[in-house]
Amino acid sequence: MWVAWQKQIKELLEEIENDQVAEEPVCPFLIQNVSTESLRKQRESHLIVAALIATVAFSAAITVPGGLQSEKGSEQGTSLLIHEAAFKAFVVTNAMAFTFSVSALFTHFGVLDNLLSQFKFGTIFYRTQLVSGVLIYATLAMVIAFST
Numbered sequence: 001m002w003v004a005w006q007k008q009i010k011e012l013l014e015e016i017e018n019d020q021v022a023e024e025p026v027c028p029f030l031i032q033n034v035s036t037e038s039l040r041k042q043r044e045s046h047l048i049v050a051a052l053i054a055t056v057a058f059s060a061a062i063t064v065p066g067g068l069q070s071e072k073g074s075e076q077g078t079s080l081l082i083h084e085a086a087f088k089a090f091v092v093t094n095a096m097a098f099t100f101s102v103s104a105l106f107t108h109f110g111v112l113d114n115l116l117s118q119f120k121f122g123t124i125f126y127r128t129q130l131v132s133g134v135l136i137y138a139t140l141a142m143v144i145a146f147s148t
Contacts, residue, residue: 039125046135057094060146065081065087097138097141100137101134
């Protein structure tokens with residue numbers, strides 16, 4: 001049933017796109033005229049940024065801020081700052097930054113092609129835009145994590 005609706009919506013959008021109003025063509029989706037070279041450069045920079053954010057977030061999770069309990073006992077190996085609100089905010093936002101950046105890497109390498117093709121994000125342009133949005137969240141989460 002979903003496929004039939006999708007086909008009908010596509011046909012309606014194509015019909016609207018072919019119409020003209022006041023001798024100007026109607027285009028429901030404004031897609032920038034992007035050259036493949038600029039798109040390739042943008043994807044390469046996204047790959048570098050995502051890899052750097054993932055690396056920094058992973059290393060920050062391994063080397064816990066404030067250090068670990070070294071005394072023998074039930075709390076040995078836990079963080080010294082575990083009860084601090086800033087440390088909890090760091091852990092959450094650092095995990096978010098890592099998750100977003102790894103998601104951007106997976107999307108860049110086409111791991112999610114099957115999922116994205118259902119939503120018509122399969123083209124390089126839409127994939128690049130999706131990665132760009134995810135990297136904004138990853139960068140924001142990383143900035144918050146290191147601010148705390």
